Amino acid sequence: MAADPAAAPQQPEDPTNHGLRVVVAWLILSAIATPLVAIYVGPLIPPGNATVQSQGQTFSNQVMTTLITPVLCLMVVFFAYGLARFHVRRNEAIVDGPPLRDDPRVRILWIVITTAMVLFLAGFGTYELLKDGAGGGQGPNPISFPANHKSAFQVQVIGQQWQFTYRYPSLGGMESNQLVLPAHSVVAFHVTSLDVVHSFWAIELGVKADANPGVDNVAYVETKNPTVFHVRCAELCGLWHGYMFNNGRVVDPPAFQAWATKAQALFASIKGFVNRDQPFRLHYLPQPYRRAG
Numbered sequence: 001m002a003a004d005p006a007a008a009p010q011q012p013e014d015p016t017n018h019g020l021r022v023v024v025a026w027l028i029l030s031a032i033a034t035p036l037v038a039i040y041v042g043p044l045i046p047p048g049n050a051t052v053q054s055q056g057q058t059f060s061n062q063v064m065t066t067l068i069t070p071v072l073c074l075m076v077v078f079f080a081y082g083l084a085r086f087h088v089r090r091n092e093a094i095v096d097g098p099p100l101r102d103d104p105r106v107r108i109l110w111i112v113i114t115t116a117m118v119l120f121l122a123g124f125g126t127y128e129l130l131k132d133g134a135g136g137g138q139g140p141n142p143i144s145f146p147a148n149h150k151s152a153f154q155v156q157v158i159g160q161q162w163q164f165t166y167r168y169p170s171l172g173g174m175e176s177n178q179l180v181l182p183a184h185s186v187v188a189f190h191v192t193s194l195d196v197v198h199s200f201w202a203i204e205l206g207v208k209a210d211a212n213p214g215v216d217n218v219a220y221v222e223t224k225n226p227t228v229f230h231v232r233c234a235e236l237c238g239l240w241h242g243y244m245f246n247n248g249r250v251v252d253p254p255a256f257q258a259w260a261t262k263a264q265a266l267f268a269s270i271k272g273f274v275n276r277d278q279p280f281r282l283h284y285l286p287q288p289y290r291r292a293g
């Protein structure tokens, strides 16, 4: 039989200011946790600083992680306080508190704070995204570039089931299964695919660009010091998708030249076969500056 709500026992008036307690605990926890997160978690946040773009992404991730720490603290304090203060002990009757109706202060504060946070993050994210070209594939006509993009070193990234091939137009169209890049250079990746949709994800470089058949998807990065990075396909592309990975290298310019000379010699015997393939050249010859002029 359902209980009559009117007859339900009411809790006696509680003089404790629970809201104030939660706010004070939240402020104290946030003041401790936020700098700790910034100092100790911040440096561990990917993708690292192998390129100017990945450094920018790391900074954005650090800012957002630091900003959400007080939000997380509020949730933790709110739940912890509620569980500790308002739980019903064994053999205790469950009594309901007084009903909560509208509180304009809470409503206005909630709208103002959440709106400010969302708008700030949208503005910050958009600015950071456009600042250095961001390393994401921007299609055939990118709208944002890193400085010196016109002299960018071009590399075509050709996805196929289930490997990436790297084509170097400035080295006579030489192709390699190794991705080697000169240090301290602006690089333009022209990402495409021979068959299904893949995704070129050069993790530590801060690049993730879709590889679509017939599309020249351009992504810029500016390399820094020599390093090793990982490349993975980030789009489920068939049975051996998980096998589709490489290690790439950023090397000093003399080491790059030495590698290029050696790779070109290896490539010489098949060069004729590769260049003979007309549809390949029509689809995959980069035309990166159509829009920029």
Ligand SMILES: [Cu+2]
Residues within 6 Å of the ligand: 159, 160, 162, 197, 198, 199, 233, 234, 235, 236, 237, 241, 244
């Ligand atoms: Cu793939």
